[in-house]
Amino acid sequence: MRPSHLPFVSRGSLLAFLSLALFAATSARADESESNLEIKIYGDANYAFSTTNIANPEATVAKAHSSFAAGLLDIFPSYQLDRVTFLSEVVFEGGTGGTENIGVDVERMQVAYLVKDWLRLRVGRSHTAFGYYGDVFHHAREFDLTTNRPYFIQFEDSGGLLVAHTTGVGADGTLKSKVTDVRYDLDVGNGRTSDPTAVALYYSPRTAPMMNLRLRLLPHFLDGLMVGGNVMYVPIAASPTPDPLGVPVLAHNLNEYDVGAHAAYMEHHLHLILEGAILLREDAVTSARYRHYIGYFEGGYSIGAFTPYGRIEGGKLDSADPYLQNQSFTATAFTGSWADTRYFADGRVGIKWIATENIAIKVEYRHFVTNGAAGGLPASSLPSFDGGQAQFAFGF
């Protein structure tokens, strides 16, 4: 994943940081049973193949139909003391946008204080509480059922359409009753810049904040069932003219209004998620509106350490949306562009094997189709291709 406004790191500094992290992890393990500070390390390695060319067209004219990929390395420090908890995800990752450099990004950095079971306060950078997948599965792939996130829920620098990270404050809590528990989440943070791959970490691009409310019901008649919905407002700032950083030009401010619904059931060895969202972007000057419809269904059933699974995802996009025009998306060893995309669909089946407490191995086959440019093929060729991926994910 390409870092947002952060420099690439040298090998020396990378090794120094890893040495420090490993030392800290070893130190924490000395009192593993009850230590306030703990550092975990997550990561993954992959092998992918495709019927299309997956070589980076910006780097070579040669073609390749398979590739190894060193995934991300995720350093996860956490601290807890009674009602206060801290966690962070510092991620080292390369590959996005065709670069072979490793970039570093602080993907999460949040401090939370538990006031009551119905009120917990949070500050920092966290994952937006939109839908189900967004803040249940984070950067470490060990916990995902499949090899990767749904395209539209990808992180910003991997082509996600929704706001994945919130820099700001949040509150959440659970209200209990005899019939159902009601869970709420509220996020208030910075809006988006004209660069769809960036996260506004230090400067809010507009005065109006991004606001997100999620409500969930967890009925008692069926343990493990969760049904919820979101409403979210995201201000998107126009580019300066001319753009000094060379990021995509967005002529006018946009106001984004998102509505989402999701349902999940995670009991009796079942893993079922159904999620969808409608994004409405409105040009603040011309009042032109662009609507996007996106959704997926993911299901799996665990038999011992093995979980066969499948996922189908699709989207109908408004190709006139100026915010999509310079936005690409990525999966392992595979990239595409949202520009001029009117629809896309992805179907995949696979199996996840929890080999040990710390290792998950997945093997997956997928079929992808779009009217946009993808896999090194231009939009006019109506890309449709098959591929597969094996993933070795770990967490220590």
Added chain:
Amino acid sequence: MSTRTALADTFVLVVNAKNALGHLGRSQVRDAFIGQTKQWPGGAVVQAVIGDSSSPEFGWLASRIFEQSPQEVLGRIKQEVFRGEMKRPIVAHSFDDCISAIVRHDGGIGVVSADAAKNLPATVVVVNVD
């Protein structure tokens, strides 16, 4: 005797006596061990105490409370910690470790064998599961 009854007779849930809960439903216990409940009604912050994933105590928790395999439950706990939804559980390697942890945490909850529970200190009490 059914397997469930045998398991129920073999292990019991224990909590800090300052946080005497009387009895809990299975779903309430499950919620406490995966961070869905963060605070007990009396105000104490929930602190799960678990055995090693291969221990009989953890096996009982997985089968009796979660009705899942120990691997599935451990994966769920790790995921909830990674999400930031629950405090890291304290891993107790023995009965003494478990009792010691629960004594130190007003909101502690753990699993011990029924035999060992006959000799609990006054600061730890058994919770019945409906």
